[in-house]
Each structure stands twice: as C-alpha cells, then as structure tokens.
Amino acid sequence: MTERDLAQGVLEGDRLALARTLSQVENGTVEGKSALSVLFPFTGKAHLVGVTGASGTGKSSLVNQLALYYRKRTKGASGPAKGASISAERVSGPAKGASISVERASGPLQGAGPRRIAIVAVDPTSPFTGGAILGDRIRMRDLAGDPEVFIRSMATRGSLGGIASSTAAVVQVLDAAGYDLILIETVGAGQSEVDIARLAHTTIVVEAPGLGDDIQAIKAGILEIADVLVVNKADLPGVENTERALRGSLNLAHPLRLAIPMPNRFMHHGKLEMVPDQPSVPDASETLWVPPILRTVALDGMGLPELAEAIAKHRTHLEATGGWKRKERWRLQTELDLLIQNALVEGFRLRLPAGAYEQALEDVQERRISPNQAVEKLVNGTGKVT
Amino acid sequence: MSDRKIRVLIAKPGLDGHDRGAKVVARALRDAGMEVIYTGLRQTPEMIAEAALQEDVDAVGLSILSGAHMALVPRVLELLKVNGQERVKVFLGGIVPDEDVPLLLKMGVIGIYGPGTLSDTYVNDIRNAIMAANA
Numbered sequence: 358m359t360e361r362d363l364a365q366g367v368l369e370g371d372r373l374a375l376a377r378t379l380s381q382v383e384n385g386t387v388e389g390k391s392a393l394s395v396l397f398p399f400t401g402k403a404h405l406v407g408v409t410g411a412s413g414t415g416k417s418s419l420v421n422q423l424a425l426y427y428r429k430r431t432k433g434a435s436g437p438a439k440g441a442s443i444s445a446e447r448v449s450g451p452a453k454g455a456s457i458s459v460e461r462a463s464g465p466l467q468g469a470g471p472r473r474i475a476i477v478a479v480d481p482t483s484p485f486t487g488g489a490i491l492g493d494r495i496r497m498r499d500l501a502g503d504p505e506v507f508i509r510s511m512a513t514r515g516s517l518g519g520i521a522s523s524t525a526a527v528v529q530v531l532d533a534a535g536y537d538l539i540l541i542e543t544v545g546a547g548q549s550e551v552d553i554a555r556l557a558h559t560t561i562v563v564e565a566p567g568l569g570d571d572i573q574a575i576k577a578g579i580l581e582i583a584d585v586l587v588v589n590k591a592d593l594p595g596v597e598n599t600e601r602a603l604r605g606s607l608n609l610a611h612p613l614r615l616a617i618p619m620p621n622r623f624m625h626h627g628k629l630e631m632v633p634d635q636p637s638v639p640d641a642s643e644t645l646w647v648p649p650i651l652r653t654v655a656l657d658g659m660g661l662p663e664l665a666e667a668i669a670k671h672r673t674h675l676e677a678t679g680g681w682k683r684k685e686r687w688r689l690q691t692e693l694d695l696l697i698q699n700a701l702v703e704g705f706r707l708r709l710p711a712g713a714y715e716q717a718l719e720d721v722q723e724r725r726i727s728p729n730q731a732v733e734k735l736v737n738g739t740g741k742v743t
Numbered sequence: 744m745s746d747r748k749i750r751v752l753i754a755k756p757g758l759d760g761h762d763r764g765a766k767v768v769a770r771a772l773r774d775a776g777m778e779v780i781y782t783g784l785r786q787t788p789e790m791i792a793e794a795a796l797q798e799d800v801d802a803v804g805l806s807i808l809s810g811a812h813m814a815l816v817p818r819v820l821e822l823l824k825v826n827g828q829e830r831v832k833v834f835l836g837g838i839v840p841d842e843d844v845p846l847l848l849k850m851g852v853i854g855i856y857g858p859g860t861l862s863d864t865y866v867n868d869i870r871n872a873i874m875a876a877n878a
Contacts, residue, residue: 373827376799384747487748488773494794495783501790508797512748512778 363388364395367534372507375534379509382526393526396533401685403532403539404471404672407557409519409579412545414565415589417478417496418655419664420540424474424506425499426661427538431472470669471538473505475531478542479520482512489513493542507536519543519550525692528556546579554582555691558684559671561585561664564603566595580606583648585667591652591660603650646674709735749777749873750800754791755784756819757809764836764858765806771862772804772869788815792822795831801873802832802853812839812847820851832872834865 363381366374378396381389408416478493489512500506509527516522520543531539543553554560562583580586580603588599624630649667653660675681706714717731726734753769755762762784769779780798782791795803803823807815812835823831835847835855844855854868 372796376797380750380799482778483773486774487776489778490769490773491778491780492783494780498783498786498790501787501793508794510778510780510798514748 364392367392367396367530368399370535375507375530376509378530379527382530383511383521383523385523389526393529396530399533400529401532403475403528403536404559404668405528405532405539405541405557406668407541407543407553407560408563409543409546409550409553409560409582410563410587410589411565411568414545414563414568415655416542416545416563417493419561419563419587419589419653420476420478420493420542421497421499422653422655422658422661423664424476424497424540426658426665427471427474428500428503428506430470430665431505470665471536473536473538474507475534475536475539476500476506476508476542477511477524477527477531477539478508479511479513479524479544481544482514484515487514507531507534513544516552517550518552519546520552520556522695525556525688551579551582555688558675558681559584559668561587561668563587563589564599565590566593566599568599584646584671585664586648586650587653587660587664588650589653589655592654596652600650600652607648607650646671646678646680705736749802749870750780750798751777751802751804751869752780752782752791752795752798752800753804753806754782754786754794755806756786756788756791756815757807757811758785759807759809760784761808762806764808765804768804768806768836768856768862768865771866775862775866775870777869788818788822791819792826792828795823795828796826800831801876802834802869804834804836807835807837807839810838812837813843816847816852817850830876832869832876834869836860836865 363374363378367378378389378392382393383389408420410416476497478491478497480489480491480493482489491510491512493510494508497508500508509531511521511524511527513519513521514523520541521527524541528539528541541553541557543550546553560582562579562585564586566588586603586607588596588603590596651660651663651667653664672681675684713735717726717735720726721728721731751772753765753772755765765781769781772779780794780800782794786794791803791805803819805812805816805819816833816835820833823829823833832853833851834853836857839847839855839857847855853872854865856865
C-alpha cells in the first residue's frame with residue numbers, strides 16, 4: 358500500500374490500514390511521515406485523556422472500565438446511529454493527485470459523550486535488549502469485539518518521560534481516524550514522568566492506598582500535572598489517609614479555593630487567633646481548575662460515572678477558558694521543537710567527517726580535552742581540529 | 744528511530760489456565776529484542792485475531808495445553824486471512840501430539856515448540872521467517 362492509500366484507508370475507517378499506518382509512524386519511516394502529513398488536517402478533534410500513576414495502581418483496569426462505561430452509555434443512548442459515526446466521502450477531484458477530503462458527522466455531541474474510543478497503552482522498553490513486554494491488554498479483555506474501540510500497545514523505545522517519542526504522532530493518526538476520545542496510558546510512572554501533561558488535554562493521576570506518606574504528596578512532579586486525581590482500589594484500608602494527603606497537598610496549591618473550608622477564627626494554645634480575610638479574586642472560580650479527588654474501584658466499576666463526569670467537566674472548563682487552545686499550542690510547540698532538534702542532530706551527524714565523533718570521544722576519555730571543548734570542536738569545525 | 748522492531752502477540756486460546764510456558768516464551772522473545780504483546784488467558788480466536796490486527800504484529804504465538812489445537816489453530820489462521828493478515832507467522836507451544844504436527848505445518852504454522860525446546864530455536868525460527876517474508 359502506498360502512503361496515500363494508507364492515509365485514505367485510515368480516513369475511511371479501514372482498521373488494517375490504521376494499524377499499518379500506526380506502525381509506520383511509530384517506526385518513523387518515510388511512508389509514516391508522509392501519511393502523517395496527509396492526515397494532519399483531520400486532527401485536532403479528539404479529546405486526549407492521559408492516565409498516569411505508579412505501577413500497580415490499576416491504570417489499565419481503570420482505562421478498561423472507563424472505556425467500557427462510555428461504550429455502555431453510548432449503546433444505551435443512541436439508537437440507530439450506532440456504528441454510523443463516521444461517514445467518509447471522497448470529494449471528487451478530477452485534477453491529478455486529487456486531495457483527500459472526508460466529510461464527517463460533526464464532532465462528539467456534547468452530553469452524549471464519546472462514541473469511538475482509542476486506547477494507547479505504553480509499557481517500557483528494556484534498556485539492555487531493546488525488547489519489551491506489552492501487557493496492558495490483559496486488563497482490557499472486556500473491550501474485545503467492540504468495533505468502536507481500538508487498542509494499541511506501544512513500547513517506550515528509549516524515551517524516559519513515561520510515553521514514547523512517537524506517541525504524539527500515533528495519537529494524531531487515531532485522531533484523524535475519527536476516534537472522539539483517546540485514552541493514553543503511560544508506563545508505571547514515579548515522579549518525573551510528566552510528558553503526558555504536554556500531550557493530553559486532561560491528565561488523570563491514579564493513586565492507590567498505602568503507597569507513600571504525605572511528603573510524597575507535596576513533592577514536585579506527577580501530582581502537579583493532575584487535572585483529576587483518582588484514588589483507585591478505594592475498597593482497601595488506608596484510603597482515607599491517601600485522600601487526606603492528596604487533599605492537603607491540593608489545598609497548598611490552591612489556597613483560594615480550599616477543598617476543606619477553614620474557620621477564620623480558632624483557638625491556639627488558649628489564645629484566639631484570627632486569619633485575615635483572603636483577598637477575594639472575583640474571577641478565580643471561572644479560570645481556576647481545582648482537581649477533584651475521586652475514589653474508584655476499577656475492578657467493579659465503582660466511581661466510574663463520577664470519573665467520566667469529571668473528565669467531561671474538565672473539557673468544558675478548558676473550552677470555556679481558552680485552555681483547550683492553549684494546551685494544543687503547547688503540545689504542538691513541544692512536537693515542533695523535538696522535530697527541529699532531531700532534524701538538526703541528524704543533519705549535523707551527516708555532515709560530520711567519518712571518525713570525527715569517535716576521535717572526540719577518545720580525546721575526552723583520555724582527558725586530552727573536556728566534553729565542552731569536544732562539542733565546540735565538533736560543532737564549530739564540523740569535525741576539523743581548530 | 745527508524746529501525747524496525749519485530750512485534751509478536753503471545754496468546755493463550757481455550758480454557759486451560761497454565762500460562763507459565765507462554766510467559767517464558769514472551770520473556771525469551773523480549774530478551775531477543777522483540778516487542779511482545781501478551782494478552783493473557785482464555786482468549787477466543789476472534790479476540791486473538793482482533794488483537795493481532797490492532798497491534799499490526801509480525802507473528803502470533805499460541806500456547807495450547809488443552810488438546811483443542813486442531814479446532815483453535817485453523818480458526819485463528821482463517822480469521823487472520825479474513826482480516827488481510829495472511830503474512831502474519833503463526834507458531835505453537837504447549838502439548839501437541841506428534842501425529843498432529845505434519846497437519847498443522849501444512850496449514851501454515853511455522854513451528855511447534857513443545858516442552859524442553861531451547862529458546863534460541865524458536866527465536867531464530869521466528870526471526871528468519873519474518874525476515875524471509877519481508878525480503
């Protein structure tokens with residue numbers, strides 16, 4: 358298949374073409390790049406929802422239940438329109454190389470929720486062998502056989518930010534293919550795997566009881582990127598402690614809208630203390646999003662309707678405050694910067710005389726020059742000794 | 744990165760619940776630098792073919808200890824073909840009686856690896872079959 362056939366197949370809902378395009382894009386091939394260029398005008402419609410959190414908090418199970426919840430609701434709500442959410446139609450173009458044009462039933466209906474769901478599940482690549490075990494599908498067997506759900510597993514292939522460097526491009530292809538909601542599950546993330554916040558409109562951070570004390574909750578990193586906080590496995594003991602630690606951390610971050618109302622007069626060591634009135638910020642309630650903290654049990658679906666509602670609310674909030682556009686711009690800027698970097702490095706390596714890089718490395722190891730001097734020599738002189 | 748990774752789906756069709764062998768194979772393929780999608784227990788042929796399609800895999804490994812291989816394997820092969828994935832290589836592990844081996848190979852299975860098989864054997868077979876198909 359040529360890239361035009363591939364891209365056309367993606368737009369028409371051909372699942373094999375979609376799967377193959379995703380591989381080409383993931384492998385960074387020429388075919389993948391040109392398919393992406395054809396598909397790019399059709400992107401920008403999907404709601405991208407990231408799901409991150411430590412290993413074993415139940416991300417995969419939660420993603421499974423969330424997708425299941427949306428699909429059940431859609432099947433229950435929409436009658437005859439089921440399965441007809443994408444109507445592809447080639448606008449006749451008699452000119453040579455006719456441009457591809459697709460007419461779609463207009464985007465996701467507000468309130469009706471997403472109809473077609475894609476899941477991108479990322480697992481780590483071994484730094485030693487380059488291999489990977491991608492096991493997120495194990496928890497997603499409930500979704501098998503649903504033609505409106507597409508699940509793709511990805512390995513990080515050396516990226517350290519919790520997703521692969523090609524995840525953004527893979528998501529674009531799924532967006533162009535007409536999936537309204539794309540759930541992106543990161544690798545089991547610790548504290549600094551925060552790339553997902555740049556990719557997704559809405560980031561869900563999943564915690565579970567018993568994974569750390571309240572100092573974990575005030576460290577920088579993963580909690581800062583949460584738009585929705587989920588305490589999964591809420592049937593386990595200790596859920597109150599986890600929730601309290603998260604709430605305490607949030608109150609520090611959003612003092613103007615305390616999640617727990619505090620009295621402004623209280624007794625302290627027998628003395629009456631008064632808290633001065635907080636300066637009221639009139640538009641704070643409109644622009645500030647305070648991440649809700651929700652309890653779920655992914656195994657039986659408890660708390661899923663509330664989670665779906667929080668995701669929808671966040672979307673509405675983004676659209677009302679201009680956050681949707683801002684996030685998109687941030688994402689595209691990140692992508693553009695990365696591509697420029699890659700192109701420059703590739704060009705630089707191509708121009709480098711054979712052996713110059715190895716020579717520089719040798720010089721550095723023998724302590725003849727410092728790494729900074731080596732870079733100067735390589736970049737300025739394109740490998741020539743100055 | 745433009746190097747092509749070999750992607751393999753490892754699945755356990757049917758009702759037996761012993762997945763030790765499947766996990767060992769998954770791990771060996773991972774150590775050989777492949778990306779292994781592991782789907783877990785009790786998969787139907789439909790689920791396996793669907794996962795193979797969505798993941799655009801190069802090979803599918805089936806672990807069957809229930810004795811139902813003569814029913815399950817042809818069904819998986821047929822569904823792969825229906826989906827346009829006839830180029831996907833299928834290999835087997837588990838308990839397969841000797842007399843069934845020629846029949847299965849004739850259907851298009853590239854190899855049958857019972858208990859005791861060295862991991863190098865199937866790693867090399869899979870890699871060679873995929874390389875030959877893409878050449």
